[in-house]
Amino acid sequence: VEVLQKLYTVIQMCETEAFEIDHRQDVLNVKISPQIYKYITGIMQFLNNAPSNNRSRDATKQNTIKQRFEADFDFSNNQGKKLHKVLKTLKCWVKMLDKTQSNSSKNYLEEHCPYLSKFNSCSAEVYLFGEFLNPKAHYVKIARFLPKIETIRRHSLTARRLFIRGSNGKIYPYSALIPLL
Numbered sequence: 001v002e003v004l005q006k007l008y009t010v011i012q013m014c015e016t017e018a019f020e021i022d023h024r025q026d027v028l029n030v031k032i033s034p035q036i037y038k039y040i041t042g043i044m045q046f047l048n049n050a051p052s053n054n055r056s057r058d059a060t061k062q063n064t065i066k067q068r069f070e071a072d073f074d075f076s077n078n079q080g081k082k083l084h085k086v087l088k089t090l091k092c093w094v095k096m097l098d099k100t101q102s103n104s105s106k107n108y109l110e111e112h113c114p115y116l117s118k119f120n121s122c123s124a125e126v127y128l129f130g131e132f133l134n135p136k137a138h139y140v141k142i143a144r145f146l147p148k149i150e151t152i153r154r155h156s157l158t159a160r161r162l163f164i165r166g167s168n169g170k171i172y173p174y175s176a177l178i179p180l181l
Contacts (some may be wrong), residue, residue: 006043007094010036014087015105026138028088035170040073041085058115069093075106109162116145121167140166 012034021030028085032040072089075081110117119142126142146163152175153159159175166172 003043004045004094004097004153005098006039006046006091008136010039011041011087011090011094013039014083014090018083018087028084030083032083032086036086037081044070044073045082107143110159111150112149112160116162117147120144127165129174140167140168140170143167146171 014032014062017033017036044066047069050062072093073086108117121141121143128140128142143165146165148163150161151158152161157177159177162174162176164172164174
């Protein structure tokens with residue numbers, strides 16, 4: 001998730017830089033700025049310093065991603081520093097990482113927040129968020145948090161959708177933004 005957020009930031013930087021170019025023909029010849037270069041090398045360092053999983057399959061997958069990223073963003077030749085090529089490669093990486101994350105194992109609440117997974121209506125009486133905004137509504141209490149979490153990515157933002165079972169038996173989805181690190 002963190003790498004995806006960093007990639008979205010670099011894409012935004014590249015698109016801003018491309019938009020500021022005066023002539024359309026120059027876009028193909030423009031090289032990336034030192035700021036973008038520094039940010040991409042920072043992502044490489046982040047991937048190299050990322051803790052590897054104990055499982056050999058995940059560790060191998062992580063090493064493959066590192067090697068492919070370094071190969072795709074090899075700036076030793078001048079062709080690699082062209083803005084339009086870097087932007088195209090970044091977008092391919094976003095698609096690939098998005099696909100691998102959506103295919104990965106499902107997220108469960110207990111992994112992220114064990115306190116919420118153990119919460120039930122006997123623990124405390126807590127009303128659903130935003131219920132007091134409608135004065136005519138019957139106030140619903142939280143019965144429990146459901147174990148499944150969905151990760152949602154829209155417009156370079158990542159959020160997690162929690163599902164809450166109310167005291168009336170209905171399931172209420174709530175989205176929580178993941179802060180940038």
